[in-house]
Structures are given as structure tokens and as C-alpha cells.
Amino acid sequence: MSDKVMQLLVHSARQIVQVTSSGENFLTGGQMKNLKVITAKPDDGLSVVADKTGTIVAIGYDSEIRTKFRNTAFERTVDASDLCILPGFVDAHTHPVWAGDRVHEFRMKLAGATYMSIHNAGGGIHYTVEHTRRASEDELYRLLRDRLLRILRSGTTVVECKSGYGLNVETELKMLRVLERAKRELSSFIDISITFCGAHAIPKDMTEETATREVIEEQLPAVARSIRLGEISVDNIDVFCEKGVFELENSKKILEAGREMGFRMNFHADELYPLGSAEMGASIKAEAMSHLEQISEKAIQEMAKNHCVGIILPTTVYILRLEPPPVRKMIEAGVPIALGSDFNPNAFCLSMPMVMHLACMLCRMSLEEALVASTLNAACSLGLSSKYGSIEVGKKADLVLLDAPTWEHIVYQFGEHDHLIQMVVKNGFVAYEKTPSL
Ligand SMILES: N=CN[C@@H](CCC(=O)O)C(=O)O
Numbered sequence: 540m541s542d543k544v545m546q547l548l549v550h551s552a553r554q555i556v557q558v559t560s561s562g563e564n565f566l567t568g569g570q571m572k573n574l575k576v577i578t579a580k581p582d583d584g585l586s587v588v589a590d591k592t593g594t595i596v597a598i599g600y601d602s603e604i605r606t607k608f609r610n611t612a613f614e615r616t617v618d619a620s621d622l623c624i625l626p627g628f629v630d631a632h633t634h635p636v637w638a639g640d641r642v643h644e645f646r647m648k649l650a651g652a653t654y655m656s657i658h659n660a661g662g663g664i665h666y667t668v669e670h671t672r673r674a675s676e677d678e679l680y681r682l683l684r685d686r687l688l689r690i691l692r693s694g695t696t697v698v699e700c701k702s703g704y705g706l707n708v709e710t711e712l713k714m715l716r717v718l719e720r721a722k723r724e725l726s727s728f729i730d731i732s733i734t735f736c737g738a739h740a741i742p743k744d745m746t747e748e749t750a751t752r753e754v755i756e757e758q759l760p761a762v763a764r765s766i767r768l769g770e771i772s773v774d775n776i777d778v779f780c781e782k783g784v785f786e787l788e789n790s791k792k793i794l795e796a797g798r799e800m801g802f803r804m805n806f807h808a809d810e811l812y813p814l815g816s817a818e819m820g821a822s823i824k825a826e827a828m829s830h831l832e833q834i835s836e837k838a839i840q841e842m843a844k845n846h847c848v849g850i851i852l853p854t855t856v857y858i859l860r861l862e863p864p865p866v867r868k869m870i871e872a873g874v875p876i877a878l879g880s881d882f883n884p885n886a887f888c889l890s891m892p893m894v895m896h897l898a899c900m901l902c903r904m905s906l907e908e909a910l911v912a913s914t915l916n917a918a919c920s921l922g923l924s925s926k927y928g929s930i931e932v933g934k935k936a937d938l939v940l941l942d943a944p945t946w947e948h949i950v951y952q953f954g955e956h957d958h959l960i961q962m963v964v965k966n967g968f969v970a971y972e973k974t975p976s977l
Pocket residue numbers: 634663664667779807810855881883884885886
């Protein structure tokens with residue numbers, strides 16, 4: 540007779556990469572190298588137990604767990620012999636709701652066009668806006684669902700998702716409703732942090748001033764109404780703060796209007812031109828900023844002081860052949876660094892293992908730093924690190940089971956995540972299980 544029922548027992552693993560075991564919400568500087576990893580003994584593997592709410596209640600050697608839970612029944616038992624267990628990855632920056640690909644622009648960039656020359660000629664974000672405005676809500680949902688399930692299969696269990704291909708009330712709300720539907724219908728696969736990014740570009744027929752007014756006076760009130768009606772939920776506000784797009788003063792106004800509605804400020808800063816976006820973001824105590832290729836020394840110090848998370852997007856550095864952001868300097872200064880895939884029609888990458896590899900190669904991050912940035916610190920950028928981002932008692936059981944001798948293989952074997960990832964557990968339930976291949 541068992542006196543208790545638990546949801547999940549995963550046993551016999553080779554390694555458990557906890558990331559941290561002391562409850563920090565984020566790691567900085569030298570702490571990012573001190574990854575907490577438990578390794579099995581020759582005759583004793585490792586286990587994780589989750590209760591019926593999907594919360595981790597025990598982590599340890601199989602022998603200890605067997606004794607402790609001898610009178611407990613498990614709804615699901617997973618034999619993780621020869622596997623390593625990592626926390627589910629957290630992708631801190633994506634644009635996953637859109638119709639129409641931009642493969643033709645990839646060709647143009649290979650021939651020498653720049654991101655901004657395409658954007659200013661009416662392509663780039665504008666091209667995607669045209670297609671997204673025309674797409675039905677169901678079509679956008681179908682596209683999003685497929686992308687999110689592919690994101691899950693590459694090990695991500697929490698993802699930040701932006702609107703921003705509407706640039707008007709109607710289509711921004713359509714995108715937010717599509718995201719809300721995914722948040723509700725796919726919650727047993729992936730958690731979504733929703734970002735309103737109505738200020739992603741200046742619509743073709745507007746000036747920066749009129750576009751700013753439209754975001755503050757029309758889009759944000761419409762978002763507020765829709766939230767009140769229970770149709771959508773929004774966690775973060777974003778602006779593409781860039782020379783020739785929304786510049787400092789208007790970005791600040793939009794971010795502050797979002798803050799008044801209770802959103803976290805999490806925006807695109809200093810990507811292509813050293814505008815001083817990150818200094819501005821630090822001055823208004825933004826929670827997180829992305830890109831930062833052109834960040835100033837002063838902003839690095841200010842971000843470190845505020846514990847503002849710097850979200851690095853190596854796929855964009857790669858695809859646009861940008862000078863990488865000064866990540867080593869930022870880590871040394873104490874900025875909490877996170878990683879995101881930046882999945883969008885310009886940077887078509889859904890996989891955090893690929894992102895970690897690129898972060899190591901292009902931004903000179905270590906393996907440990909890349910993993911911390913893709914788990915705990917990415918969760919922190921979304922205000923979610925008390926629940927996600929590490930394997931600790933009290934956190935949600937979001938786990939990636941890897942068929943590899945050690946965890947580092949998920950970064951080292953570039954593009955092999957489909958082969959390596961055997962299972963993804965979301966909130967204590969098996970959300971993805973690899974089927975045996977030939
Ligand atoms: N830089 C602005 N936004 C996106 C790109 C969006 C797009 O090109 O569609 C980014 O983060 O890279």
C-alpha cells in the first residue's frame with residue numbers, strides 16, 4: 540500500500556545539472572561559471588521527484604530517493620539510464636506570430652543589402668506586417684502552434700513571445716489574442732510570457748511622432764480594454780529603440796506608458812547604432828534589454844547596478860554579420876546575461892542549443908555561462924526565476940533529458956539537438972518523447 544501519490548519519478552540519470560541549488564534569482568560574474576552539477580556514482584544513479592502540482596519535491600541519489608519514497612506511488616516513472624537531466628531552456632526573446640517568410644531578403648543580404656536598407660525600402664518588418672495583417676486569426680494560430688511545438692522539441696519550456704507585426708490596433712490585438720490562445724491551449728507543453736510590441740516599426744504612412752501617439756493613445760488603451768474583458772494578458776512592453784525607428788524620447792514615453800499599465804519594460808536597445816538606448820533604459824529602471832551590440836560603457840555599469848538583464852541574441856549577430864555585443868565586459872561588470880533565439884523572419888532559429896553554441900563562438904561565452912543565460916537568467920528577465928530556470932526543490936519540474944555522456948554535448952554537437960534530446964518534461968508531465976529512429 541502506498542501512502543502518497545506523486546506525479547513523476549525520473550531515476551538512474553548520469554548527471555543532474557541543477558544550475559544553482561541556493562535559490563538565487565539570477566547569477567552574475569564568476570557565479571555564472573559555477574554551475575551546480577551532480578554526477579552519479581558508479582553504482583548509484585540520480586533521481587528527481589515531482590508532486591501532483593508538477594513541483595519538484597526531491598533531488599538526489601537513487602538509493603536515497605528509493606528509501607525516502609518507499610511508500611509512494613508514482614503516476615509516471617522514467618528510466619533515465621545513460622541520460623543527463625537539465626532544466627528546461629527559457630528563450631528570452633522571440634517574434635513567433637507572423638505569416639509570410641523572408642527567404643528573398645536572406646538572398647538580398649547575402650548579396651550585400653543591410654537590415655536597415657531593406658527596412659527603409661519598405662521590406663523587413665514592413666513586409667511581415669503586410670502578410671500578418673492579411674492572415675486570419677486561425678491561420679496565425681496554426682503557424683504559431685507548430686512553431687511552439689518545435690521550440691518545445693528543442694528543449695525550451697518557457698518562451699517570451701512578442702506582438703509587433705500589426706502596428707495598428709486591429710492586428711496587434713489579433714496577435715495578442717493568438718498568443719493568449721496558445722498560452723491557454725498549450726500550457727501543458729510550454730509557458731508563454733506575452734510582450735506587447737506595437738512600437739516595432741514606424742508604419743509606412745506615419746512619422747515617429749504620430750506613430751508614438753497611436754501606440755500610446757490608441758493601441759495601449761485598446762490593449763487595456765481587451766485585458767479587462769479577459770480576452771488577453773500582457774506581461775511586458777517592448778519598443779524597437781533604434782536610430783530611424785523609435786528614438787530615445789518616444790521610446791521612453793511608450794515604455795513608461797506600459798509601465799503604468801503594470802507591464803515589465805523589456806525592449807530592443809542599441810542594436811545597430813549607439814543611440815544611448817541602454818542608458819535610457821537604465822535611467823527608467825527597465826527590467827531587461829535585448830541586443831546591446833552598441834551598448835556604452837556607462838550603460839554596462841548602470842545595468843549591473845540595477846540588475847537589469849542583458850538579453851543577448853547571437854542569431855542576429857550571425858545573420859546580420861554584426862559586431863558582437865561586449866558580453867565579456869558585461870559579465871565582468873556584473874550584468875546578468877540571458878540568451879534568446881530572436882526567432883523572427885529575419886533570424887529563423889527556434890533552437891536554444893544552437894543559440895548557446897553561437898553565444899560561445901561569437902560572444903566568447905563559456906559553456907556554463909551559456910547554460911545559465913539560457914535557463915535561470917532568461918527566466919529572471921521575465922520575472923519567472925522563482926518558478927523556472929533551475930532544478931531545485933520548490934520549482935516546477937521542467938526537465939530536458941539528454942542522451943549524452945555529459946551535458947556539454949547539447950552545446951558542443953551543433954545542430955544535433957533533435958538527436959540528443961530524448962524527452963522534455965513540462966510541469967511534471969512528459970510533454971515530448973522522442974520516438975526511436977532507424
Ligand atoms: N530588431 C528588431 N526586431 C527583430 C527583427 C524583426 C524582423 O526583422 O522581423 C529583432 O529583434 O531582430
